[in-house]
Amino acid sequence: LKNQLLTDHGHNPLMKKVFDVYLCFLQKNQSETALKNVFSALRALIYKFPSTFYEGRADMCSALCYEILKYCNSKLSSIRNEASQLLYFLMRNNFDYTGKKSFVRTHLQVIISVSQLIADVVGIGGTRFQQSLSIINNCANNDRIIKHTTFPSDVKDLTKRIRTVLMATAQMKEHENDPEMLVDLQYSLAKSYASTPELRKTWLDSMARIHVKNGDLSEAAMCYVHVAALVAEYLTRKGM
Secondary structure (H helix, E strand, O other): OHHHHOHHHHOOHHHHHHHHHHHHHHHOOOOHHHHHHHHHHHHHHHHHOHHHHHOOOOHHHHHHHHHHHHHOOOOOHHHHHHHHHHHHHHHHHHHHHOOOOOOHHHHHHHHHHHHHHHHHOOOOOOHHHHHHHHHHHHHHHHOHHHOOOOHHHHHHHHHHHHHHHHHHHHHHHHOOOOHHHHHHHHHHHHHHOOOOHHHHHHHHHHHHHHHHHOOOHHHHHHHHHHHHHHHHHHHHHOOO
16 A cells, blocks of 8 residues: 555545544554554554655654644653654755755744743643653664754754743743733744744644633734635745
């Protein structure tokens, strides 16, 4: 089935069904042993079908990054270690796939996933998650094969950006009972990603959810109008 699975860079109904099975294992509560085997199976999938994650649509790469990052916050140190190494493998494989030029696809999807997890997962960004970021950095620094490339510094830049997002979120936590201040902080973060439409959209969506929660429907509508304009501008520039 390999040729069928590789059709359209892996963006086909058959691969979607196969990937959904893998994703299901990550989304349901599993034993420690089962998870380790799932992580191992995912490494094989990424290695055999890299174009599925690094070319064409980003939906599969995005979904995978989101689920792996959740396990980077696991209470079990062994699972955090496995998840961190799997995420590192995804980034490293992306770097190899581009001919050792960059891992932009995974870099962007990791940042987007962290931004989404902040709203979805309680305690994200605490000590456990920080330890996972350190593991990823150590993997990059100790990987002799890519020691003299830009990869280690790019990984360091990624973890630094994640920590910046988490720090901004901590400030938001301090002002969670002050809706106006909270939205101002969200807006500042959205503006800081003006050059990255996907990330700006993520934070505008998050702002809209806060407005809806507070009953400020007009403000939420404005956020969605802004998102629509952002998408329209992006598609125009792409000539679509």
